[in-house]
Amino acid sequence: MKKTYLASLLLLLALLSFSAPDSSLRKVRQYREAHEQPLLAEFMQLLTIPNVAADSAGLRQTARFIAGMMQKRGIKTQLLPATTAGVPPAVYGEVRTPGAKRTLIFYAHYDGQPVNPAQWAAGLSPFKPQLMSTGLGQGGKPLPLLQAGEKTDPNWRIYGRSSSDDKAGVMAILAGYEALVQSGQRPSVNLKFFFEGEEEKGSPHLSEIVEGHRALLASDLWIICDGPVHQSGQKQVVFGARGDVNVGLTVYGATRPLHSGHYGNWAPNPALELAQLLGSMKDTTGRVTIAGFYDDVIPLTPLEKQALSRVPNLDATIQQELGFARANGAGQSLNELINQPSLNINGLRSAQVGTQAANVIPTTAEATLDLRLVLGNDSERQVAKVVRHIQRQGYFVTSQEPTAAERARYPRLVRVSPQTGYNAERTPMDLPVARSVVAAVQRTSTQPVVQLPTSGGSLPLHVFKRIGATTLTVPVANYDNNQHAENENIRLGNLWEGLETMAAIMQLQ
């Protein structure tokens, strides 16, 4: 009851603070409006540098470019290497504020998801950023580069890999800092900056970097700038994130592709076996049927439940926009469902389809699964449940390419390749520093800030937790940014509002 009362009081305070922009915000905004052209030019340059995991040279170049952006802004900068060789370094920066009692560290990541340029729309390319008049789905048309003195429209977008996820985070933080100090203001807290280069790969070396620089990274709070704002367009503060682990599956058939006429009905078809295996993992409502899959889950606290009940429910609108007739989850809302563990098929492949298809029995069939975890789940335990389920379907599970002896012995044979995963984390919603951040963000918006107990997406928050740090996620991207897919984009209005959000947090009260 006490917590509910406190939450109501906080909501009331938040509502009371809806008002005309305060003078600090006005100055930041004026500065940005006067400098859109150079800010955009710099951002476009950042987007041209390839930043996929497979391109370590590109990642290093990205890190150096960001270090340059920081130095240009007078931020004391250094690259923080992992102890493992060849890992893209984190880019670190620091600004001391005389007399400040608190230290905030701003996190974003500069690496992006893998790209398949062939999937991008005509005229678009992952590393040739393109300004567009609006979203592709709304009939967006290409625009020329912004000229000096020209102003942007908030509905314009930039298309390119990481335009949202998460170079937008890097840009919002650094441009927010620039706008704050160049408009004659100063931070209220000590600032640190930490930009990671392996987030999309599951941050396999983040703990090495973080634990190797504990003293340097000491802070009261990490502000994680990643992910989208609420689908309503309202700004959002997120108190936690789901954990994540990927699992690759390869089912094996004959050692060579076979003519489907001469061997069909007789030689086993791995595409069929994979289909039946995947089909057995969920029911028709999308609920996972793997034994114990939903065990371990730690329920939401009353405060978190209450916050969740206040999150706007836009399911019907989003569903309409996304063009499907029935959601999974047997009537539960999107907000409820992202507070549960999930199992998603990221992709399937076996031989060829369409005009490339040949009349063959494929030799293998592959799938990549993505398991999201909530508080209480453990990534290895969750993968083990999947493996046990596969074994119960009669499969021999191996982690290697099967040997000839294994092929001869086991009628059903699957290679399971789990990647390194990590668990979910949640920061308590009543933590004072967290309340201050919510208030700071609220000062930049006339709409109520959405407070989400957990994000559907994942962040390596466990790494920060291990050095005793507290985290809060403050995203900037538009929700329809196509992150992780082709045609990724950022809405300019979101980039500029994100800049204002970051500047406001830097003046935390």
Add this chain to the structure above:
Amino acid sequence: MKKTYLASLLLLLALLSFSAPDSSLRKVRQYREAHEQPLLAEFMQLLTIPNVAADSAGLRQTARFIAGMMQKRGIKTQLLPATTAGVPPAVYGEVRTPGAKRTLIFYAHYDGQPVNPAQWAAGLSPFKPQLMSTGLGQGGKPLPLLQAGEKTDPNWRIYGRSSSDDKAGVMAILAGYEALVQSGQRPSVNLKFFFEGEEEKGSPHLSEIVEGHRALLASDLWIICDGPVHQSGQKQVVFGARGDVNVGLTVYGATRPLHSGHYGNWAPNPALELAQLLGSMKDTTGRVTIAGFYDDVIPLTPLEKQALSRVPNLDATIQQELGFARANGAGQSLNELINQPSLNINGLRSAQVGTQAANVIPTTAEATLDLRLVLGNDSERQVAKVVRHIQRQGYFVTSQEPTAAERARYPRLVRVSPQTGYNAERTPMDLPVARSVVAAVQRTSTQPVVQLPTSGGSLPLHVFKRIGATTLTVPVANYDNNQHAENENIRLGNLWEGLETMAAIMQLQ
């Protein structure tokens, strides 16, 4: 009983004819042995010309090259166009034999299955034919081009698209004719030649060409030179072929790819839906569970059943070689199973897998199915059964890209794209001209010729049937030729034996 008696008598006669090569065969063999280098050089040249359906220029070039091969051998040649424009022409040729009472027409096809060069083994490429010391799986090593006077080893292979399927047919027929007449012999029958360019596409215009040239193509028997000899290496005469029809399936999810964290558990995943749909089509023994799938089948005649019982059963050996532990079919033999209709998944695709995979909910998931038909099945009726099954799983089936209204209305939405298919055909096993062909083939081999009521593979025999023609298939390729897949190859021993088979049939008694 009468038929059984007749068959036994025929078998006895066939067995009696095992003997040292007769003089005709000896002459043909000597000619070939003396001319391996130019024959091989010509064949390699034929294999360099791209012959996939998507490359109509390549197909036309292939047709012209074959016409040249025929003219070089003194065969009166012409290209037979379809009435539809842009269709690769059939290559026709004719040799009149004074006093001959029968006319045989030799069929092969010069087009090949689609290729994906990336799937071919290192050093191999679909249209850069490569001579190898044996099969890849047996440790084959590349060999230089044959020099004049050099002799080949029967275990050598040539790797390249259509090296088996079915430029080997074209080559065996034309080289067989050459060896016959150049060794001072003459055919016993009138000869016609007909080489098709759309077989791998399902022969959509073959009937146009055949029906447009009925008089020209009049014959007592079509000899279809396509497919592999028996897995035992024994020569084979096949009295029929399964019909075939391909069906493309595309299941639809949201209109744009979604972040699997922010939307997982809520937005439907088309890869999962496709998996469940395909999984519902067969049981775990590989038997099709679609209602009525095995109805319509006309049983084998007693003569056919008896022939089938005499076909060597090499299932255990082949299974061991192919490296799988359990065949489909609940214990039935490969020979029994290819006399039943089949449903095969040729390929699957949804988004990306492995290192290319991103954490997304895919927008679509695709599969290509291959349905093989036996006598009694009708291709359209068989596809209709599949469609009804899909509808029973709750799907709205469309033949077009779904409209926004359809997406909004139907929770399960699939596009079904059946291609034009054709039905199975079988020639009666006791037909006199067929018996003569079996005897001719038997004269070239010390092993019993395998007589198969039907082939597992498919041929557009219905087109010939429609002009009243009788067909018999006499294949030449090795069974492990990887036809329809990467690393397609022909064993040279098979090519040379095929040449002898064709020459012997041209001297039909």
